[in-house]
Structure formats: C-alpha cells, structure tokens
Amino acid sequence: MSESLWLTTASALNLAGMAWLALAMDSHWGQVMHRPAEAAIRTRRALRTLGALVLPLSLLACLRADRPSMAVLVWLMLLAGNAVLVAMLLAHRPRALRVLMPFGGRDTTG
Numbered sequence: 001m002s003e004s005l006w007l008t009t010a011s012a013l014n015l016a017g018m019a020w021l022a023l024a025m026d027s028h029w030g031q032v033m034h035r036p037a038e039a040a041i042r043t044r045r046a047l048r049t050l051g052a053l054v055l056p057l058s059l060l061a062c063l064r065a066d067r068p069s070m071a072v073l074v075w076l077m078l079l080a081g082n083a084v085l086v087a088m089l090l091a092h093r094p095r096a097l098r099v100l101m102p103f104g105g106r107d108t109t110g
Contacts, residue, residue, distance in 0.1 A: 029044060
C-alpha cells in the first residue's frame with residue numbers, strides 16, 4: 001500500500017473513532033439520534049469499545065505510512081483535527097454523524 005493510502009486509512013479510522021466516542025455520551029447520542037440514551041445502553045457501550053479499538057489502529061496505519069517520530073506527530077494532529085471536526089458537526093449538523101453509526105443506529109439488545 002502506498003503512503004497516501006495508509007494516511008487516508010488512518011484519517012478515516014481516526015474520524016470514526018472520535019465520532020463513536022462522542023456518540024457513546026448521553027448528550028451527543030440524544031442530539032444525533034433523537035432518542036433517549038437509556039434505551040441504547042448496549043449500543044453506546046459497543047460504540048465506546050469500537051472507538052477505543054480503532055484509535056490505536058489509526059496509529060498503526062500512521063506507523064505503516066512513515067517513520068515513528070513523524071507517524072506519532074501525524075496521529076496526534078489527526079486526533080486534534082478530527083476531534084474539532086466531530087465537535088463542529090455536533091454543533092451544526094449533528095444528524096450527519098448518523099452516517100458513521102455501525103448497526104444502523106439500532107440498539108443491539110433487541
């Protein structure tokens with residue numbers, strides 16, 4: 001894989017991780033899904049777990065693209081940039097984050 005493909009993968013994983021961690025919070029879940037957060041406890045737990053798993057995968061993709069000193073710097077910049085992007089989406093277009101919902105935004109409890 002080329003360097004640019006690894007960096008694109010790292011950025012996508014990073015954005016998804018940040019969005020999933022944000023959606024795992026009560027207030028953001030209600031803002032995006034227009035449903036009470038209590039109804040989706042397992043889904044929110046799964047989002048928290050997925051977010052925590054894909055952020056290190058993003059770091060690994062950065063490490064595949066470049067030497068470690070530069071890769072960590074790029075990863076930290078991706079963390080900051082995607083956190084701001086998710087915050088801006090939550091402020092102005094919260095429903096846009098539904099695109100990043102695994103399971104179609106449905107609670108997996110049945």
